[in-house]
Amino acid sequence: MIELQDVTKVYNEGHQNAFAAIRGVGITVGNDLTAVFKGPSGSGKTTLLTLIGCLARPTSGRVTLNGETISGLPEKFLTEIRRKTFGFVFQRFNLIRGLSARENVMLPAYPLGLDHGALTRRADELLAHLGLGSKGGLSVEHLSGGEAQRVAIARALVNDPEYVIADEPTANLDTKLTAQFLDIVRTLRAEGKTVIMTSHDPRIWQADIVDRVITLEDGLLTADEKGGNAA
Numbered sequence: 001m002i003e004l005q006d007v008t009k010v011y012n013e014g015h016q017n018a019f020a021a022i023r024g025v026g027i028t029v030g031n032d033l034t035a036v037f038k039g040p041s042g043s044g045k046t047t048l049l050t051l052i053g054c055l056a057r058p059t060s061g062r063v064t065l066n067g068e069t070i071s072g073l074p075e076k077f078l079t080e081i082r083r084k085t086f087g088f089v090f091q092r093f094n095l096i097r098g099l100s101a102r103e104n105v106m107l108p109a110y111p112l113g114l115d116h117g118a119l120t121r122r123a124d125e126l127l128a129h130l131g132l133g134s135k136g137g138l139s140v141e142h143l144s145g146g147e148a149q150r151v152a153i154a155r156a157l158v159n160d161p162e163y164v165i166a167d168e169p170t171a172n173l174d175t176k177l178t179a180q181f182l183d184i185v186r187t188l189r190a191e192g193k194t195v196i197m198t199s200h201d202p203r204i205w206q207a208d209i210v211d212r213v214i215t216l217e218d219g220l221l222t223a224d225e226k227g228g229n230a231a
């Protein structure tokens with residue numbers, strides 16, 4: 001369970017252009033659910049995801065993971081927690097050009113020092129699981145948008161994280177690929193993972209697999225509703 005207590009994130013703190021992107025937010029995200037943040041551009045959705053996923057520290061307030069306060073930990077410990085607990089799918093996928101799909105998937109696991117053969121097998125299994133069994137050796141710049149996204153998902157899963165965090169995962173995807181993404185989310189949920197994402201896409205908010213739709217406006221939470229068709 002991840003809990004944010006009275007969390008504020010100020011960019012450029014102490015400078016004239018200081019900006020509070022998140023303002024005194026309190027939220028608890030339990031395990032085994034799919035939660036989506038929505039809201040206008042600039043409302044703070046990505047910032048909130050980075051705070052939840054320990055990619056950034058709050059300016060004030062507290063972040064706890066399974067009851068343990070993590071917001072004050074030194075970077076070394078935070079990196080460790082991040083690597084073991086979270087898998088990230090970034091808005092532009094952030095795949096490394098010039099490397100193969102397989103190598104991209106393996107990257108987050110390198111610091112764990114696993115056996116290279118076992119890691120290669122794990123990457124290939126994940127790619128096959130996502131319908132990319134034949135693409136492992138292909139350089140990522142030759143992949144289609146939907147394929148690149150699935151490589152990014154495989155990469156997020158390589159360390160078997162409890163939480164999968166995705167920023168606008170279906171931006172630029174057509175209806176078929178969006179449905180395919182939602183099928184992947186369904187599988188992740190069946191495997192007991194928690195999926196937290198941001199989305200502008202009503203097809204996501206209305207998906208039956210989405211349990212919670214949380215609205216942000218100007219850095220504040222303004223609604224927290226049941227997702228899916230119940231919304």
Ligand SMILES: Nc1ncnc2c1ncn2[C@@H]1O[C@H](COP(=O)(O)OP(=O)(O)OP(=O)(O)O)[C@@H](O)[C@H]1O
Nearest residue numbers: 011012019021039040041042043044045046047048
């Ligand atoms: N590194 C930064 N430095 C300064 N301001 C930032 C930084 N990152 C984000 N911001 C500002 O914080 C606000 C919230 O940004 P954020 O990316 O969290 O919004 P968002 O809701 O995810 O937007 P979008 O839907 O367009 O992706 C925006 O006004 C943005 O310009």
